[in-house]
Amino acid sequence: MAYQTSLQSQTMEMLVSYRQKPSVQLRNRLVRLNMGLVRKVAHRLAHQCAEPYEDLEQCGFLGLITAIERFDPTQGYAFSSFAVPYIRGEILHFLRDRANTVRIPRRWQQLSRDGAKVRQALTMELGRHPSDQEIADELDLSMQEWRAVKLAASNRVPLSLNARVSSHHHQSDSMMTLGDTLMDARCQIMQTNQEDRLELQQALDQLEDRTREMIESVFVHQLSRQEVAQRIGVSPVTVTRRIKKGIDELVGLLQKSAALQVEV
Numbered sequence: 001m002a003y004q005t006s007l008q009s010q011t012m013e014m015l016v017s018y019r020q021k022p023s024v025q026l027r028n029r030l031v032r033l034n035m036g037l038v039r040k041v042a043h044r045l046a047h048q049c050a051e052p053y054e055d056l057e058q059c060g061f062l063g064l065i066t067a068i069e070r071f072d073p074t075q076g077y078a079f080s081s082f083a084v085p086y087i088r089g090e091i092l093h094f095l096r097d098r099a100n101t102v103r104i105p106r107r108w109q110q111l112s113r114d115g116a117k118v119r120q121a122l123t124m125e126l127g128r129h130p131s132d133q134e135i136a137d138e139l140d141l142s143m144q145e146w147r148a149v150k151l152a153a154s155n156r157v158p159l160s161l162n163a164r165v166s167s168h169h170h171q172s173d174s175m176m177t178l179g180d181t182l183m184d185a186r187c188q189i190m191q192t193n194q195e196d197r198l199e200l201q202q203a204l205d206q207l208e209d210r211t212r213e214m215i216e217s218v219f220v221h222q223l224s225r226q227e228v229a230q231r232i233g234v235s236p237v238t239v240t241r242r243i244k245k246g247i248d249e250l251v252g253l254l255q256k257s258a259a260l261q262v263e264v
Contacts, residue, residue, distance in 0.1 A: 008078065016073045024127040030068050031061065031124065037080055038064050041087045049095055055113065056091050062120050063090030081202035111149045114139060203253040211246040214239055 011033055018026050038060035046053040067083035094116070118138045122130035130138075136146035204212050210232070217223045217231070218239075225243070229236040 008080070011079050012073060015068070015071055015079060018068065019071075019073055022127070024125065027065070027068055027127065028124055031064055034064060034079070034083065035061070037083055038087055041084060042091065045088070045091055045095070051095060055094070058117050058120055059091045059094040060087045062116075062123070063087035065120075065123060066090070075205075077202045077205040108149045111139065111141070111146075115146070115149065200250070200254070203250050206253060207246050207249060211242050211249075214243050215246050215250075218243060 011030065014026060014030050014033070018030065038057060042053055042056040042060045046056055049056075063086040064083055067079070067086040070086075071079055071082050115135055118135050119130060122134060122138065126134075132146060132150075133143060136143050139146065141149075204215070207215070214228055214232070217228045218225060223231075225236045225239045229239045232239070
């Protein structure tokens with residue numbers, strides 16, 4: 001617990017510094033400091049699809065970099081709860097792209113994967129998204145061939161959620177469907193694992209301070225509404241009304257977060 005608190009403190013200090021003066025070196029330190037988030041999400045999704053864990057991890061790092069770029073320390077919520085949806089979204093985006101019915105040449109499939117890794121490496125090195133020419137040069141390809149690879153990867157027929165996810169290691173299709181790789185929004189809200197607790201805390205942090213205090217007092221500290229009313233100096237009716245309104249806001253925030261994670 002002490003180590004976790006220290007890690008969160010270091011991360012926040014570095015994020016504040018990065019917000020004030022971005023640098024590739026500082027961002028890379030933040031990536032290394034928070035690689036555990038990527039590995040946790042990648043391991044979880046690796047059990048739900050046929051893709052190699054290493055590919056999922058690489059995509060997850062892209063999501064982590066995006067989260068670092070977009071995080072605002074002044075908003076008051078934990079970076080881990082902010083970053084996890086970006087990490088998961090990048091991996092799910094990769095899985096949706098992999099689940100295609102149009103078979104492209106094996107060499108182009110490999111080049112597409114290599115291109116994703118090169119893009120991630122160059123993004124960390126340059127501090128920005130690389131151009132097509134920079135990626136093509138790194139892969140030792142002509143611009144014409146690289147564009148053909150990109151076009152083949154992007155022009156895929158949209159699939160039903162019942163479509164099976166193919167693995168490039170096997171000739172036969174996996175029994176896992178694309179729908180199976182997407183976490184159901186309601187299940188995400190109801191799950192009691194650590195990731196969901198982080199998302200709940202992020203949603204709580206977006207509520208008005210007094211409303212959040214009432215909800216935490218009743219549902220976390222197990223106080224009665226009468227006790228909360230006496231402590232705060234309002235009527236029990238006011239406490240009940242504020243808690244109901246706060247819960248409605250929480251449900252909306254969590255449903256919105258879950259929907260964004262599926263769409264990314």
